[in-house]
Amino acid sequence: MLLELIIRGITIGLVYALMGVGLALLNGVMRIINFAHGEFYMIGGYMAYYASTMLGFQFYFSVPTAMIVTFILGAVVEKLLLSPIHTQEMEKPMDYALIMTFGLLLFFRQLAIKVFGPYRHKPADYITSDVYILGVKISGNEVLAGVVSAILVIGLAIFIKKTWRGRGWRATTQSRQGAKINGVDIGKESWIACGVACALAGAAGALVAPIFTLSPTIGGSPLVKSYEVMAIGGLGSIAGSLVAGLMLGVTETLGAFYISSAYKDAIGFLMMGFFLLFRPQGLFGQK
Amino acid sequence: MKKNEIIVAVTIIVLGLIAPKALPSVWITVLSMAFYYAILTIGWNIIFGYTGLFSYGHAAFPAIGGYTSALLAQHIGLSPFLGLVAGAFIAGLLGIVIGLLILRVHGFYLCLVTWAFAEVVNVIITAEHQITGGTGGLLAPTFFSGPNAELFGYFMGLGLMIFAFLISILLYHSRWGLNLFAVRDDIDAAESMGIKTRFWKVFGFAFGCSLAGLAGAYFAHFLGLIDPGIGGLDQMGYVCLIVIIGGLGTVYGPILGSFFVVITKELISGYASGYSLLIFSVIMILAVRFLSGGFMEIIQVISPRLNNRYLKFVNK
Amino acid sequence: MKKSVLLTAFIFILTVFLPPIGAMAGDTIKLGVVTPMSTGDFRSGKINVQTVELAVEQINAQGGVLGKKLEVVTADDEGKPAAGVIALKRMIAKEKVSAVVGLWHSSVAVAQEKVATQMQVPMMLHYSWTDDLTAGHSDYVYRVGPFNAEIAQLALPYIDQNFKNIAILYETNAFGSGFANYLEKIAKAKGLNVYSIGYPQEATDLKPQLLQLKAKSPKPELLVIAAVYEATNLIPKQALEIGLAPEMQILCSWDWPTYPAFQEILGDKGVGVTYATFESDKLKLSPLGEKFKKAYKAKYDVDPPVFALFLYDEVMILAETMERIKSSDPKDIAAGLKDTKFEGTTGLITFERQEGPGPIWNQWMGHQLFINKLTAVEGKGYKREQIYP
Numbered sequence: 001m002l003l004e005l006i007i008r009g010i011t012i013g014l015v016y017a018l019m020g021v022g023l024a025l026l027n028g029v030m031r032i033i034n035f036a037h038g039e040f041y042m043i044g045g046y047m048a049y050y051a052s053t054m055l056g057f058q059f060y061f062s063v064p065t066a067m068i069v070t071f072i073l074g075a076v077v078e079k080l081l082l083s084p085i086h087t088q089e090m091e092k093p094m095d096y097a098l099i100m101t102f103g104l105l106l107f108f109r110q111l112a113i114k115v116f117g118p119y120r121h122k123p124a125d126y127i128t129s130d131v132y133i134l135g136v137k138i139s140g141n142e143v144l145a146g147v148v149s150a151i152l153v154i155g156l157a158i159f160i161k162k163t164w165r166g167r168g169w170r171a172t173t174q175s176r177q178g179a180k181i182n183g184v185d186i187g188k189e190s191w192i193a194c195g196v197a198c199a200l201a202g203a204a205g206a207l208v209a210p211i212f213t214l215s216p217t218i219g220g221s222p223l224v225k226s227y228e229v230m231a232i233g234g235l236g237s238i239a240g241s242l243v244a245g246l247m248l249g250v251t252e253t254l255g256a257f258y259i260s261s262a263y264k265d266a267i268g269f270l271m272m273g274f275f276l277l278f279r280p281q282g283l284f285g286q287k
Numbered sequence: 288m289k290k291n292e293i294i295v296a297v298t299i300i301v302l303g304l305i306a307p308k309a310l311p312s313v314w315i316t317v318l319s320m321a322f323y324y325a326i327l328t329i330g331w332n333i334i335f336g337y338t339g340l341f342s343y344g345h346a347a348f349p350a351i352g353g354y355t356s357a358l359l360a361q362h363i364g365l366s367p368f369l370g371l372v373a374g375a376f377i378a379g380l381l382g383i384v385i386g387l388l389i390l391r392v393h394g395f396y397l398c399l400v401t402w403a404f405a406e407v408v409n410v411i412i413t414a415e416h417q418i419t420g421g422t423g424g425l426l427a428p429t430f431f432s433g434p435n436a437e438l439f440g441y442f443m444g445l446g447l448m449i450f451a452f453l454i455s456i457l458l459y460h461s462r463w464g465l466n467l468f469a470v471r472d473d474i475d476a477a478e479s480m481g482i483k484t485r486f487w488k489v490f491g492f493a494f495g496c497s498l499a500g501l502a503g504a505y506f507a508h509f510l511g512l513i514d515p516g517i518g519g520l521d522q523m524g525y526v527c528l529i530v531i532i533g534g535l536g537t538v539y540g541p542i543l544g545s546f547f548v549v550i551t552k553e554l555i556s557g558y559a560s561g562y563s564l565l566i567f568s569v570i571m572i573l574a575v576r577f578l579s580g581g582f583m584e585i586i587q588v589i590s591p592r593l594n595n596r597y598l599k600f601v602n603k
Numbered sequence: 604m605k606k607s608v609l610l611t612a613f614i615f616i617l618t619v620f621l622p623p624i625g626a627m628a629g630d631t632i633k634l635g636v637v638t639p640m641s642t643g644d645f646r647s648g649k650i651n652v653q654t655v656e657l658a659v660e661q662i663n664a665q666g667g668v669l670g671k672k673l674e675v676v677t678a679d680d681e682g683k684p685a686a687g688v689i690a691l692k693r694m695i696a697k698e699k700v701s702a703v704v705g706l707w708h709s710s711v712a713v714a715q716e717k718v719a720t721q722m723q724v725p726m727m728l729h730y731s732w733t734d735d736l737t738a739g740h741s742d743y744v745y746r747v748g749p750f751n752a753e754i755a756q757l758a759l760p761y762i763d764q765n766f767k768n769i770a771i772l773y774e775t776n777a778f779g780s781g782f783a784n785y786l787e788k789i790a791k792a793k794g795l796n797v798y799s800i801g802y803p804q805e806a807t808d809l810k811p812q813l814l815q816l817k818a819k820s821p822k823p824e825l826l827v828i829a830a831v832y833e834a835t836n837l838i839p840k841q842a843l844e845i846g847l848a849p850e851m852q853i854l855c856s857w858d859w860p861t862y863p864a865f866q867e868i869l870g871d872k873g874v875g876v877t878y879a880t881f882e883s884d885k886l887k888l889s890p891l892g893e894k895f896k897k898a899y900k901a902k903y904d905v906d907p908p909v910f911a912l913f914l915y916d917e918v919m920i921l922a923e924t925m926e927r928i929k930s931s932d933p934k935d936i937a938a939g940l941k942d943t944k945f946e947g948t949t950g951l952i953t954f955e956r957q958e959g960p961g962p963i964w965n966q967w968m969g970h971q972l973f974i975n976k977l978t979a980v981e982g983k984g985y986k987r988e989q990i991y992p
Binding site: 033081094095100103104105114227231262265266270272273276280 | 341343388389391392394395396398399400402403404406407410411413414520521523524527528531562564565567568569571572575576
């Protein structure tokens with residue numbers, strides 16, 4: 001049983017990491033909180049559903065489709081609604097973002113209810129067979145979700161380390177002024193980073209859509225998990241998000257089994273609260 | 288207390304007394320909900336508007352206050368009126384505890400920690416369903432029974448709202464209030480002036496939470512039930528929306544905003560009930576994007592002369 | 604300065620007086636339907652509305668009630684107790700309905716019952732299962748549908764005959780907790796081993812609870828699901844995913860597997876799932892029932908689930924009661940319903956009262972329980988077979 005729990009925990013932990021990494025990126029480059037992050041997860045899921053069900057795409061197109069749509073959406077949202085943060089040199093950008101992104105959360109969720117309908121949908125399975133890992137039966141979808149999540153997270157890490165743009169983002173995370181002096185166009189990088197972050201969230205949503213099924217309100221839980229991962233792993237740290245995601249996934253699964261399934265969600269919150277209070281920089285983040 | 292504030296308070300009382308006679312009876316329920324939101328938001332206004340702490344867990348405190356009162360009524364037969372006190376007290380107590388915990392965090396982190404707290408409260412409420420009735424909620428005795436129960440409950444709410452309003456005004460003009468504003472505006476300067484910022488942070492936080500607890504207990508005994516939805520994230524969103532629309536940090540903001548939001552929601556529900564949240568979210572986004580002073584800025588935009596009058600009125 | 608105050612007050616009054624001051628009382632008798640329409644179990648809510656509209660259509664086609672047309676007024680209770688209470692208060696105060704039907708979620712109905720009793724408007728329950736609704740002995744609550752204790756008692760022989768170890772997964776609200784607690788009590792009394800786990804009604808990830816069941820020893824042979832929100836379809840799906848089912852049989856506490864959503868989520872993996880219901884191919888519907896079933900199918904293109912039959916009965920009973928007592932006043936209707944003797948769709952309906960504490964008050968006791976099993980996928984649904992009695 002323990003082995004099964006750990007493997008399940010790792011699988012879901014990788015998806016948590018994917019969600020958290022996007023948020024960490026957004027927070028690092030733009031220095032804001034984004035309550036609508038979970039809604040991009042939801043939109044990504046629906047895009048995958050429509051891609052495979054309505055347009056008949058093969059499964060390997062579903063996730064990229066979702067990512068493209070959420071990237072564009074994220075970039076547009078940033079340009080229209082979040083850019084005042086750096087163009088207007090706001091006194092309290094955080095407060096602005098807190099309320100604005102909350103408005104976006106409500107907006108996307110309600111819009112989804114109207115446009116997609118309040119029904120629960122399930123896109124076709126990406127992989128219909130089950131896989132056996134170390135004797136534990138896991139559905140093919142779950143394995144795919146975990147593997148692709150890991151690939152995306154590592155891919156992002158490589159991007160940040162090796163490319164010019166990625167280095168620019170890292171610089172912005174460390175010091176906005178310094179980055180500006182070195183020629184980073186904060187405005188442009190903001191919308192690109194925002195787009196990428198949303199695309200990652202959309203990917204997560206698309207990957208788990210056949211597992212958790214879709215409804216307009218599914219954005220709530222991933223939002224929360226993203227913040228937990230970010231708080232535990234540390235702002236702007238990709239390695240942190242990966243480790244934190246796995247930690248969260250495994251701890252949750254074990255805790256839910258051995259302690260209480262009713263309190264499963266509290267585990268993440270308590271971990272987050274603990275880190276925020278006693279080690280705000282998380283595991284690997286910088287202050 | 289400034290003269291104008293007295294006038295506003297009296298106006299509200301008078302309108303509140305006339306309304307049940309003048310309006311169809313369904314408005315009694317609706318306005319009572321506005322009273323609930325007003326008290327709740329006055330509390331948050333003190334936490335964020337006065338003290339500068341962006342608490343995203345505010346919705347947990349009406350839940351705490353309401354469930355405390357309902358459970359005490361259920362288990363020891365506590366009267367709903369005393370339940371109000373109990374709810375406010377326990378919420379305030381927890382406010383002090385959480386307030387002490389969050390002394391170490393600011394801004395963004397503060398927001399997350401308070402949010403985490405609220406969610407933990409929600410998990411506890413749904414997990415301990417044997418005690419709390421779980422997701423189905425808990426029934427609570429109403430303030431009054433008999434044919435006019437709702438009307439008296441309405442007056443109860445009116446009274447509580449005026450009470451909260453008056454307290455918030457007193458706080459605004461007092462030395463205590465000045466301390467809170469100092470903490471909000473420049474904490475280092477406040478420290479250097481000898482203000483015990485840590486104490487005032489906790490004070491402001493707990494004060495607001497206590498009012499929220501009061502609101503929650505009122506909710507429970509007015510409607511006769513309480514359910515976990517009261518502590519949900521969309522309730523927090525309503526509070527933010529109300530404060531944005533009404534004007535942050537002012538004394539009138541919470542009340543103006545609450546009435547506007549609740550009444551508008553009711554009017555919309557007649558025509559397009561499912562769209563109210565959608566419309567509100569759009570309003571919220573646009574308002575935050577283009578106006579940050581709530582009604583004040585709207586007035587500024589519409590007519591400078593009216594704005595001058597309004598400014599004079601508010602600052603006299 | 605005073606002008607600003609007056610201006611504010613004026614705007615306030617204006618916004619409040621602006622809403623249409625209610626339509627003038629017309630020549631119709633209003634029937635209120637308060638049911639989840641946007642959130643909660645809105646799928647069932649939609650069926651509720653459709654059923655009532657069909658019934659009212661038929662009644663009006665035959666001349667209406669007391670010479671007037673029946674009018675349906677709907678309100679969305681969102682599946683939440685607070686919203687439900689406000690929706691009901693608003694409906695009674697604004698629309699002056701003669702009676703309210705269509706209430707659905709037990710926890711919401713329990714709160715609404717207090718309102719109905721206080722405002723003296725009768726409400727009829729067709730599928731809200733919690734015992735508490737009638738245990739309050741209100742004169743304004745009448746239930747044509749079944750209740751938890753009754754259902755558990757009727758299902759027990761099937762369970763006892765076939766299984767020794769069972770698990771119950773239930774929503775922690777009035778319906779789920781009531782059903783699970785009662786079933787656990789009577790099953791244990793018969794010597795069965797029972798694992799009972801509750802979960803919050805809106806939960807969508809039930810794997811933690813299911814994993815706990817998987818690790819139990821002795822293993823549960825049957826899983827009884829008491830759910831009405833999204834978990835209805837997700838629990839069987841997740842049970843299959845973690846390998847708990849199909850070795851462990853699944854018994855759904857009501858007939859949601861007949862909804863299209865079940866097939867969409869489970870597909871052919873749904874074959875083998877069983878569910879409890881109150882009508883069956885083997886049960887002869889009365890002529891009224893047959894007529895209703897045909898009319899519903901013709902108008903809405905699907906078969907009506909069993910609770911629609913109960914709801915239909917309720918509307919018919921209300922019409923008949925009003926004709927009988929020659930009044931559409933809510934208080935009179937509440938009193939008049941007591942003497943109902945109506946040939947319903949599934950049997951003769953009368954309302955029983957048992958003195959002393961208990962849920963048998965204004966309650967119809969004529970239900971028969973059947974257990975069906977899904978045997979094969981058929982079109983958008985499944986073929987089914989009655990396996991009990």
